[in-house]
Amino acid sequence: MSTPPLLVVDATQPRAPGHGQRLIEVAVGVVFDAQGRFLLTSRPPGKVYAGYWEFPGGKIEAGESAAQALQRELHEELGLRIGGVQPWRELRVDYPHGLVRLQVGLVSDWDGPLQMREGQQHAWQTWPVQVAPLLPGSVPLLQWLQPAPSGAERKFELGF
Numbered sequence: 001m002s003t004p005p006l007l008v009v010d011a012t013q014p015r016a017p018g019h020g021q022r023l024i025e026v027a028v029g030v031v032f033d034a035q036g037r038f039l040l041t042s043r044p045p046g047k048v049y050a051g052y053w054e055f056p057g058g059k060i061e062a063g064e065s066a067a068q069a070l071q072r073e074l075h076e077e078l079g080l081r082i083g084g085v086q087p088w089r090e091l092r093v094d095y096p097h098g099l100v101r102l103q104v105g106l107v108s109d110w111d112g113p114l115q116m117r118e119g120q121q122h123a124w125q126t127w128p129v130q131v132a133p134l135l136p137g138s139v140p141l142l143q144w145l146q147p148a149p150s151g152a153e154r155k156f157e158l159g160f
């Protein structure tokens, strides 16, 4: 398996002690609705990058797979029950607050109703997105979702 691409954020800012020695493992979902729109949520108050828009998800806990973590996070944060996760892409993001690895999955099979349980906002989006500011680590995911030029088929490369 090749090393996931690395995005360096705020490269001139100092890194926290021990940064880089520990990878923060995160599961992220691209949740689609029946019209092919995807869900973005704003980061809740009190968190790093509060108010920035991102794909829903969160840290993987000990003993969990990425899919299990995403099932738990989407239920805790949004009240969704998801049927399955299709592993899609990985990305490493080097933030001043830590080095993160995102395991991104596609989710089309889910049950609502959608509830904002952490005081976040939500927006169903198509490309190009209309919300701002975007969390830096969500931008490459959005670029990967950019539709192919007309005539070409949008193809998802699957697998971590």
Ligand SMILES: Nc1nc2c([nH]c(=O)n2[C@@H]2O[C@H](COP(=O)(O)OP(=O)(O)OP(=O)(O)O)[C@@H](O)[C@H]2O)c(=O)[nH]1
Pocket: 026, 027, 028, 047, 049, 054, 055, 056, 057, 058, 059, 060, 093, 100, 102, 135, 136, 137, 138, 141
């Ligand atoms: N959910 C989510 N997190 C992302 C994205 N892109 C990205 O770099 N991240 C990073 O992944 C990490 C997710 O951590 P989090 O703090 O949101 O996780 P959590 O919900 O488990 O929070 P907590 O346990 O700190 O309360 C953050 O460092 C965040 O900056 C994204 O698109 N969605």
